[in-house]
Amino acid sequence: MGGKSTLKDLAKILNLSVSTVSKAINNSPEISDVTKDKVRSIALLNNYSPNKLAQSLKSQRTKTIGVIIPDVLMTFFAMAIHGIEQTANSYGYKVIICLSNESLEKEAESINTLVNGSVDGLIMSLSKETQSTNDYAHFEEAIRYNTPIVLFDRTSDLLICDKIKIDDTLAAKEATEHLLKIGCRNIIFLTTIYGTSVGEKRRLGYLQAIENTGVEDTIINIKDYAQFECILIEALKQGKIDGIVAADELSAISTIKYSIKHSYKIPEDISVIGFTNGVLGENFVPSLTVVDQHATMQGSLAAETLIKRLEKKIPVEPVHKVLKTSIIERESTLPLFYAK
Amino acid sequence: MGGKSTLKDLAKILNLSVSTVSKAINNSPEISDVTKDKVRSIALLNNYSPNKLAQSLKSQRTKTIGVIIPDVLMTFFAMAIHGIEQTANSYGYKVIICLSNESLEKEAESINTLVNGSVDGLIMSLSKETQSTNDYAHFEEAIRYNTPIVLFDRTSDLLICDKIKIDDTLAAKEATEHLLKIGCRNIIFLTTIYGTSVGEKRRLGYLQAIENTGVEDTIINIKDYAQFECILIEALKQGKIDGIVAADELSAISTIKYSIKHSYKIPEDISVIGFTNGVLGENFVPSLTVVDQHATMQGSLAAETLIKRLEKKIPVEPVHKVLKTSIIERESTLPLFYAK
DNA sequence: CTGAAAGCGCTTACAG
């Protein structure tokens, strides 16, 4: 009644000491059942609930995990958040979210504000800038505070910590091989996420796949969506492209969109495969064949790993989990039995 | 060096009292410049940064705001988060995110865990279940704790607090009128968010728009996406539908997708208008004409309002801000000059 | 079985 009640308030009402009340509420075996009952009913009556801040200060644990990701608007990260949140909650943990907006500085700020008492641990996917400059000085703070970090998706070999990811090289290799299998012979790799670890590895996988197949390698790197159409169409004019591996969801969709606009038929003329199993690709016409990176699962595993680490339920060596990706065949690629 | 340093640590090193060190660090005028300098250099050397938990316990302010939304995967909410996060950060606030998953129970849990010390205030958009059962008992806890709440988008008249929203009725009316203007005469309203305040209001706006125009009202309410195609096509067969107002982004896209699949031409046969200006509608072919609800702006305003409320920079009467929506004309509706 | 005391890390009114 009228604001939050504290242990002190209850103690006064009950004519007991704060310690006794505390123990009663925490069901300590030290306390008699009679007292426990009395305390509990008064606690209920006064809607008592312990102050989390005070508990955290005492226990040095917040039961909160910090999540720092580049962007909520990318389907992949929205799905990952979903997984993190669900799993964290099931273990009784809350989630604080910070967005780096692909900026190293904001990533650093986020680490610094979270690390000092606000969270027990961190789940991160690195910003573009961090990955391209390879500058990890801003992680020092987290290390000094002994705050465990779990990296997912966009990870780095220079950071020693738990990691959840997919084998991007292998995934892109398989995606490219899928195009080869259905008969594509002029396959290009298109990326708008150049500079990220995953973009780089996917490029590598593409190159590995076409090695010794006689397919020539063409990498298209688009920095600005404003020039997407122009660059893509120019490339399509060069050779008779029949397959495109796009490094993320939106660029795959854009590829299809502009190709169709310029009278290329998808998948008859060009088969397109993308990354991330999101609503965008699922609902597009033609629907997008994608490499499923199991975003929700990555998030969920990251949360589980972090929590087990915090609760010391896993061995000290860093966890390095690599999820198997799978290809979801949809309409943007020729079906296998069509194979020329 | 080796873990976090506290005021006590610094005091010991400096041979000063904890109080003096605290004041020096907070640049209190009570302290001499010489001492301040000494304290600061030692603080820097030991990477001292104050423990947020302890500060919060003392000041009874966490500088954190809790956000409870139904779903991150809906573009609208992802955009809103983006706005909230950005604005909150610019004011030096952190953001804790909880997802209700459209469930009243989870919404209640989130309120309860956040309200007790973890956050200074709450930004919420109500879950479907909360809105359809009209049960607000779980808000009691927030009220008792005197935690200010700002509601956005999915609000309720039964809750007295700050609110940021759009005029959904008017927006749907304008959307429908847009279809009328381009010549549509058989317009249906399609919704998958029946039971939410916004869904209901949009339905009303549609009805208002067609009143006295001779257009017959047809409401299609789809509960399960598995039946979307079937229900939609059945409806299209009934009459010669030439316009569809869809209550959200995904249902608009699905409408277009299945219509095209069944050989209807968009927009030549049917013009489709949806809600939310997201990547999905923007990149679809044909691109989607939408009512822009200014999701990011709603989030940003919600954050600003909450923070001003917390810092007592606005009058006590609840803020009720209604954003003007705008229609973004794209390819899924006939252009105006085509009007029959 | 109950309570007084110390302490988590900080701030601030009060003395000196």
Next chain:
DNA sequence: CTGAAAGCGCTTACAG
């Protein structure tokens, strides 16, 4: 200008 003391709300080792 500096410091001792109290307190934010809790927990827990120690006495009784």
